[in-house]
Structures are given as structure tokens and as C-alpha cells.
Amino acid sequence: MLTLAAPHWLLALPLIITVLWLSSRLSTQRPLRLPSLLHPQTRLLATLVTADHNRTARWPWWLGIALLCLALTRPLWIIGPTASGHPAHNIMLAIDVSGSMRTLDYQHDRQAISRLDMLKQQLPGFIARRAGDRIGIIAFADDAVTYVPLTTDHALLTGLLADLQQGLAGERTALGDAIALASHRLQHVDTSRILILLTDGANTAGRLSPLQALELCRQHHVRIYTVALGTAGKVAFPRGPVLPPLTTALPPDTALLQQIAASCGGRFFHITAQHTLDQAFAEIDHLEPGRVTDPSAARHHELFWLPLSSALLLLLWSEWRSRHQVLPC
Template sequence: MSLLDAFHLIRPWALLALPVIALLWWRIRPKPQAATQATTGLAPHLAEALATGASRRRRLYPIDGVAAALVLLTLAVSGPTWSRLPDPFQAETAPLVVVLKLTPSMTETDLSPTRLDRARFKILDLVARRAGAETALIAYAGSAHRVVPLTTDPGILTSFLNGLSPAVMPVDGDDPAAALSRATDELARAEAAGAILMVLDDMAPDAIPNIAAMDLPPITILAAAPDTVTLPQLDGLPGATVVRLSPDDSDLDRIERALVSAYRAAQSEDETQLWEDRGWWLAWPAALLVLIWFRRGWTMRWAALAVLATGLSTPQTARADGIADWFWTPDQQGRRAFEARDYDRAAALFEDPMWRALALFRDGQYEAAAEAYATLDSPEAAFGEGMARLRNRKYRAGVRAFEHALELRPDYPEAAQNLEVAQAIVALVESTQSQSDTGKETGIGADDVVMDNESGLGEQTEVERSGAGDGVQSAEEWMRSVDTDVSDFLATRFRIESAEAPE
């Protein structure tokens, strides 16, 4: 139903050709001819027997196929659509906040090894599927705490997720409403509308009315409990999709479909994004109708000449790279590879410089992407260059790129926002350089220290590594010796947050 609500035509004026096609079809199609021989004086059954060819009246004519193909092509030109083009600088799925229940019941072993472990495995598998998408993590029991903010780094999620257990929670109990409130606040920081995934084994019935009264984004509930446990209160939660944990990936497939649905719904409401033209789908049945022209007696010479003239009038680049070039242009092949997330191949196929730069950016080739964007003189290209520079940790170059984007388009809120972020990073780097110890006094023993000193702050120096066995640890050795128990860290942080929370 959401697709039907969003359906419209990008170029509805193209439908004006339909009456012309109908008139052409009516004028060319042969009309039934009246009998030329008088049958007066003959018995009706004899007149019917003497009338030759009356029973073999032709039902379909070449003009019928031509008219049908022209109608399909006209509908294709009108640009039917029901979805928008994705933002090239956002992930192709909705931001997700995972809300994980951490109560003693999650340590039950009716799901091997425990309910919590099975839930943790499913979350990790889902994060791996959502490569490049923003994901946050909220943990709750009697209180709710943000474990990880929205991030695209799966390594951060993995390390903190493995450190979660009921022992780190400072308050006993079960307060899903507080967790959903924190999840909603986290999604408010995202640039696109997102969704919430609650992973739990049960929910107290008295929490349902409080949750039903909240204004929440789409919620999917992954029930980490065996099938023998009935959960009627979850099924009664309005607006939520309940998915039972399964031994295979069917539960993850359902969750992904729900997330894609939420993403498309959010896209259709974004007025800043262009609509994606779906008219090319209608070209395939039109091509099948044109194939009928190969049959003897079905060729419309004037239509064949029109199609040939159209094809000759469109210049094409001669390529001989394979069978795919017979049917798709290089940019079309690049788009297919891009949608399949084969960004490296897409970058090699694209001839459009903007799409090629975007494919390099998605593939993590930030330096190459920045150079590709730098060859273009448009605010969008300057913005893309700035994003690539920031990802490549070239912050001052990113500042210059965003400033250039604002010169080309002063009313560019995304560029202005990212310029502020880049300038803040540069200020932090310069402040750190001017105040930090270079290693002369502490004797950390680095092999070589190289600082980005474009601003002229700080001190540049080279420090020779101390010889082996002198008792001085290198920076890497010192970091490895630090006790980094994530569970202890989270428990301490959650206790502090709970103590500082208002009553």
C-alpha cells in the first residue's frame, strides 16, 4: 500500500501521445468489409455455405502489435516511479538502534548456549549484513543505557557487545519503555529516519500500555526465546513486527525486509531526493512485441524505419568488451555492479565521473575518490571531495573542499554542517599538537613520529627507538599491557550514569 501511495509519473505530459497512437491504430487497422454479393433469394444456410472466407476472419493485425509497443514505450517515457534515488552519501538502508535486554532471564540455557549468547550471535550476523550502515546499541534492565552511539564501524559494536551481561547493569528490573525512549533519542541524531530492533525474551504485560502511548519509529522485535514459550503480549504491541529467533537466517531475512521497508518509507517523504525512474521496466515487453516483426507478414515497414532512424540518431560509443555491451551501456553496467555492492568493479565500469567517484568512495578508496571529485566543478562534487578528504583524515583539505562547495552554492546546509565538523577537528588537532609531549621527555620509544604540522603549531622531531632490553616499553607494548576489560568499563560507566540520573 505504501508503494501505491507513492506511485506517480515523473513526466505525465508524455501521455498526450496516447490519443495520437489510438487514432493511428484506428485509421490503419483494416475494417470489416460488407458482403459484396447479394444473397437475395437464397436460403440463409445456403448463403452461409457459399460465403467463402467468412469463418477465417483475421483477429490480429501488425498494427495491433505496433500500437501495443508504442503504448508501452509511451508509458515508459512518462516515468512511472514509486521510490526515490538513494542519497549517495548515506547507507542504502535505514539507521538501526539495537535494544538488548540484559536481565537474569536472558542467561537461561533453554537456547544453547544461553538466550543472551544466541541473541548476541544474531546481532553480530545482522551487523555483518548491514556493512556500511549506521547501527547503535542500547542495553536495558531496570535502567537503560547507551552502549554505542550510531556508528558504521562493526568492530566497535562487536567489542562492546561481547562485554555485555546482566552483571554490568546497575539497576535490577525490566523497563523497556525507558530503553525505547533512549533509542528514539539516538535515532533523532541520524540524518535519515531509522528503525528500532528490540532483542528480548519476554516483556512485562504492564509495560505494553506505556509503550503503546509513545510516538515511536518502526519497531521489530526479535524474540530470543524457544518456541515453547508463548509471548501473547508481544503480539499485541501496536505497530511492532515480532520475529521469532530461528536456527537459520530466516529471522534475519525478515528483519532486513522490515528495515528496507522503513528506509523506503522515509525516502519517499524526503523532498530533497530525486525520484528513481522505473519506466525502463516497460521496455522489455515492448521489445518482445517488436520481435513479432520477424514473422512473415507482420512487418510494418514505416515502423521499422522509424525505429532504425531513432537508433541511428543516438550516438553510441563502440565497445567490444563482452556480450553485456550488446545490451547495456557502461554506466548501466556500472549501476548494476554498484547495486550489487561490487564498488570496485563499478568504479572501473562507470564513465559518468560523479558515479565513478561515488563508487570509489563506497569502496574505501578515499584518495582516488577525492581526486576524481576534484576534477569536477560543481557544489556536489566539492561536497563529495570534502567527505572523501575527511574519511582519508585530510581534515584541512576537507575544510577547503567544503568552503569551495559553499562558494559555488551558498545555500548548501549539508556542506555548511560538515564544514563546522571539519573545522572543529582541525582545531582539536592543532590544540593537541601545541600541548602534547613529543616523546623527548617520556621516552616512549617510537620508531618515528610524524605530525601533520600544516598550521605551524607543535614541534616536529624524530625519536630514536631505545635498544632492546633497556626496560623501556614501546607504545604498542604499553597499550597491550593495559587491562581493557570491557565489562568492568561498562559496569562503571552505567553506575555513574544511574547515580547522576534525575529521580
């Protein structure tokens, strides 16, 4: 399928042609002083330069200008599937970066990893499967901040996710503020609004309680999936490079997270091992199937070089022709 990436450049074509036409008219009305060679058959040569010849001599120039405007519109040849026209999902990932996310209660390659590191390992796979969806990230601890606005640039999103660090916004957990911020970011989109809340703690900070924030989500029709991280038993909590880890219990507030999910039409998941997070994301994929074809599967070929090269050849030929044309004196 042939399409134009920047069709607005076609609007410039009439203006350019008008300016060039006026310029040529003014130039023909002024006497032109050029070095000339006197010839005994001057009148005979003058008859060779007819009005039709003058008109046809300019057509390569006009056509070249038109082709330049066409090149600026960036013609594209689309091959493969295109967007189906169905709306994409809008998904905000609210990620807890409070101090408790340093807790080492997950395993990767037989090594203990923190709750946040486990999320950073598993989330890219989920993001890759959400082709066509707009996804953003909210990081929250003492405060909730928009770490990545809603975007379809999943490569950029995954790169910024890898740089996410604990302590970005404090040590405590402002669940209510995170929910309220997600609701605010999603309220103006015109398709499905989804919040995935990934946390290991109870609400211990912030200006709004989770129940107050839930009212905003219900008003804006935001569906919430809650993912509780951590186990109920004792786990290792690192205390720096010198002190040994502290063995303590840091369980998530599963009752609150269940209530949040039930209040906004979502589901609750409790992640006790790394593989169960994959299962949770697979369940969300099933509940919220993608409704657009992957745009990356549709290949396109740039065709601007065809009118551009043709325009340059025509303009060069027109210039060469004007320089080598024999005119009567």
C-alpha cells in the same frame, strides 16, 4: 575522483603568504651585515644582481609554502563506488540483559548456550550486512542504558557487543524504558528510524509502561521490530557454579511484543531455535533494504606525500641556493 579531506587548510594560504611577504619586505629594508670578500670588480658584480633576479630567487620558497598548504588538505584519489546520496538507516538494537537471559535453551556445536550468548553470536552477521547504516545498542534490565550510541563504525560496535554481559543493568526487565530511550536517541536523526527489540520477558521494571513508550515512538516515527527469545516449554536456568540448573518455564510475553510491533509498523518474530534468528534478520534485511553503497568498497589513495615531498625539495633547494649565492659586498 580527486577530493580534499581537509580543504579548510587552503584558507590559511593567503595569510601565510601575507606574513612571509611582510617579513621579507622588512628584512630588505634593514642593512644586512654579512662576512664579505672584497673584490676589485665590485660594481660589475652588483650589476649581475638585478631586480628580476631578486624576484625570481624567491619563487621556490613561495611555491614550497603553497605546496605545504596543499599537503595539509590531504588530497585523496577515490577509486570504486561511493555513497549514492540516499540516506542510511538508523537502527537501535535494544538488547535484554536481565537475569532470564542466562537461560540455556539454545544449542551451538551441540552445547547449550544462553539466550544472550546466542544473540552475541548471531548479531555480528546482521551488523556486517548493514553497510552504511548507523547502528547503536541499548542494554536494558532494571534500567535502560545507551551501551553504544549510533555509529557507522561497525568494527567497534561488534567488539563492544562481544563484551556485553548479563547483569549489566540489573535482573528485571524494563521494556518501556528501553523503548522510550530508543525513541529519544532516534528522534533527532533525519532518516529512517528503526528499533529492533530483542527480549525474552515481560515488562517487570521501569518508570514507563510499554504502551506509554509506544506513544513516543509513534510521535517520532520509529518503526519497531520485536524479537521474542525463548520457548514456551521448560528450560534449564543456571544457578551458579555449585547448584545444578533449575528446570523451569520462562516464556516471553509474545502477546505484548506482537502488540508493540503492530502499533509501530514493524514485525514480530519468535525465535525458538538459533537458525530462526538468522531468518528473522534476513526478513528485516528484506523489509529494510540498505540504500547506500558500502563505503568500505570504495578504496582511496592518500596523495599528500606528493605536494609534501615537492615542497620539501623546493625549500631545501631554495635554502641551498641562498647559501651558495655570490653577492656583492
